[in-house]
Amino acid sequence: xxxxxxxxxxxxxxxxxxxxxxxxxxxTVGSPGEGEVLLKVLYVSLDAANRxxxxxATYRSALQAGDVMAGGALAEVVESKADNLTxxxxxxxxxxxxxxxxxxxxxxxxxxxxxxxxxxxxxxGVAGLTAYFGLLECGQPKAGETVVVSAxxxxxxxxxxxxxxxxxxxxxxxxxxxxxxQMLKDEFGFDAAVDYKGGxxxxxxxxxxxxxxxxxxxxxxxxxLEACLFQMNVHGRIACCGAVSQYDxxxxxxxxxxxxxxxxxxxxxRGFIVSDFAEMNDRAMxxxxxxxxxxxxxxxxxxxxxxxxxxxxxxxxxAGENVGKRMVKVA
Amino acid sequence: xxxxxxxxxxxxxxxxxxxxxxxxxxxTVGSPGEGEVLLKVLYVSLDAANRxxxxxATYRSALQAGDVMAGGALAEVVESKADNLTxxxxxxxxxxxxxxxxxxxxxxxxxxxxxxxxxxxxxxGVAGLTAYFGLLECGQPKAGETVVVSAxxxxxxxxxxxxxxxxxxxxxxxxxxxxxxQMLKDEFGFDAAVDYKGGxxxxxxxxxxxxxxxxxxxxxxxxxLEACLFQMNVHGRIACCGAVSQYDxxxxxxxxxxxxxxxxxxxxxRGFIVSDFAEMNDRAMxxxxxxxxxxxxxxxxxxxxxxxxxxxxxxxxxAGENVGKRMVKVA
Numbered sequence: 001x002x003x004x005x006x007x008x009x010x011x012x013x014x015x016x017x018x019x020x021x022x023x024x025x026x027x028t029v030g031s032p033g034e035g036e037v038l039l040k041v042l043y044v045s046l047d048a049a050n051r052x053x054x055x056x057a058t059y060r061s062a063l064q065a066g067d068v069m070a071g072g073a074l075a076e077v078v079e080s081k082a083d084n085l086t087x088x089x090x091x092x093x094x095x096x097x098x099x100x101x102x103x104x105x106x107x108x109x110x111x112x113x114x115x116x117x118x119x120x121x122x123x124x125g126v127a128g129l130t131a132y133f134g135l136l137e138c139g140q141p142k143a144g145e146t147v148v149v150s151a152x153x154x155x156x157x158x159x160x161x162x163x164x165x166x167x168x169x170x171x172x173x174x175x176x177x178x179x180x181x182q183m184l185k186d187e188f189g190f191d192a193a194v195d196y197k198g199g200x201x202x203x204x205x206x207x208x209x210x211x212x213x214x215x216x217x218x219x220x221x222x223x224x225l226e227a228c229l230f231q232m233n234v235h236g237r238i239a240c241c242g243a244v245s246q247y248d249x250x251x252x253x254x255x256x257x258x259x260x261x262x263x264x265x266x267x268x269x270r271g272f273i274v275s276d277f278a279e280m281n282d283r284a285m286x287x288x289x290x291x292x293x294x295x296x297x298x299x300x301x302x303x304x305x306x307x308x309x310x311x312x313x314x315x316x317x318x319a320g321e322n323v324g325k326r327m328v329k330v331a
Numbered sequence: 332x333x334x335x336x337x338x339x340x341x342x343x344x345x346x347x348x349x350x351x352x353x354x355x356x357x358x359t360v361g362s363p364g365e366g367e368v369l370l371k372v373l374y375v376s377l378d379a380a381n382r383x384x385x386x387x388a389t390y391r392s393a394l395q396a397g398d399v400m401a402g403g404a405l406a407e408v409v410e411s412k413a414d415n416l417t418x419x420x421x422x423x424x425x426x427x428x429x430x431x432x433x434x435x436x437x438x439x440x441x442x443x444x445x446x447x448x449x450x451x452x453x454x455x456g457v458a459g460l461t462a463y464f465g466l467l468e469c470g471q472p473k474a475g476e477t478v479v480v481s482a483x484x485x486x487x488x489x490x491x492x493x494x495x496x497x498x499x500x501x502x503x504x505x506x507x508x509x510x511x512x513q514m515l516k517d518e519f520g521f522d523a524a525v526d527y528k529g530g531x532x533x534x535x536x537x538x539x540x541x542x543x544x545x546x547x548x549x550x551x552x553x554x555x556l557e558a559c560l561f562q563m564n565v566h567g568r569i570a571c572c573g574a575v576s577q578y579d580x581x582x583x584x585x586x587x588x589x590x591x592x593x594x595x596x597x598x599x600x601r602g603f604i605v606s607d608f609a610e611m612n613d614r615a616m617x618x619x620x621x622x623x624x625x626x627x628x629x630x631x632x633x634x635x636x637x638x639x640x641x642x643x644x645x646x647x648x649x650a651g652e653n654v655g656k657r658m659v660k661v662a
Binding site: 052058059218221225226234240241242243246252253254255256257258259260261262263264265266267268269270271272273276 | 389390549552572574583584585587589594599600601602603
């Protein structure tokens, strides 16, 4: 029997997430029962939402101390006792942070074998689809409008900016640090970028979006959301995708201007997760493949190596150290 | 030349609005120029938004110290130099707190002469239309869902609750004080009522809406909005109509859970003002007349007498002393 290396969430963080909240463990490789599959984990996706799951129930149940750390992954079917999958098939599944997982096959869908495989976690995965649906369905941008996106150098933000650009919008990215901001403009076609660590968020944002903000794609919440609220145009739209500024903190911050500015500017705020739009996946995938093939969107990935690097990879992601889609190659 | 008694906003309030922020004055009755009308003010409408106008620019420019206090009113045309109005016509106009006003006629529309005239400021005025559009267009309630409305005994809230009820929803009103809560249930058909001054807002709301909240019509913002956010169901809708808890205060409060709960519950928040739906006014008026005639909605009005009572009427409204639509009869 092969060993199954795992990373366990040893303690629930009260404030900042630290390496000591995790420990390595060794389990066994299970056998699939009727309707189940045994999966081999290839790449684990790192997402800010991983941290939110430690705070309580979200769109999934809360994590508990002692659980194998949860996380989505690209995985390959090793053995199947289900009709819809066979050995060798690729799936995206919440395998958790381990080398092997046994899961019910019912809610798993076979993925196309697109090379490089990592694209199945970036542009053709949750990141690309989240950007696509959040911007186009929740944000409803029109050509000539100003679109602002926070965590702009992150996995979702880079796609949001590039898709907004190809829809004819003026695109402003908010990111941490001058280097990331320069990169957004030089390499990803953003019209302007604002360094939220620069100490003049409000003023810099005003300079970058002089006509006000029509669509704000919010990955952060907190002070950045507040600054954008005050600069939204009448009938502006806010796609509420995440609140990364709030996950790694004991005392979440409620932005001033809620609901006063929502009323006076008649804003629309819409929260979403990618599966809300599952019935539109085919159209989204077709568009994303067209835009990637033509070079209209560039795919930026940040691939780390080895199961043991997962805790540091998540902690670093929460601190904003990655550019593009972060994942860890497990096998 | 007749005198024109006025109430002037003598000072802009920094915190709580007080009678000393106003003073009485006497102006002259103007003469209409080309395209203008001279209006005689009949009833001035009192609205929480009056206080918001003192905080800065909203959907109208901010009030300044020394201005005649702004306010909407039912008024009668005395003299017209415009094609679209003649003497004797009724209009709703931002005349301000005075006996006479000269205004451009271009944006004024003749109202039907419905008796009692006060209904033109309540069910057939901004209050009724705001309830109608906010609930039905922003809230999109479905039969069997739970609808919660704050400031439920106020001008808009009473209509929201009654319209939600006739659409087959479970209706919960939030109001200040046991007497108002009893009245909501006994006289206006609310299924349950929560006294936000009772000290157990969160728990009482949970008991009143045991299946969670599908639609929240927010007139208050602040702690009530926060409590509702935490109890919204997935894919719930919040109609952002006002923020009366925030107007009369120097330090507005941002609700926790924004944007985290908006994301995880995939909520839709939509701010609006009644004029956003102007093109649907005819349908709304027809529905409101049908429901009023059939007794499906009861019209509650709170009419005070005399121009000089206006400052106290507004201060009292902000403290929640009125039930139903508050107005002051000026002539």
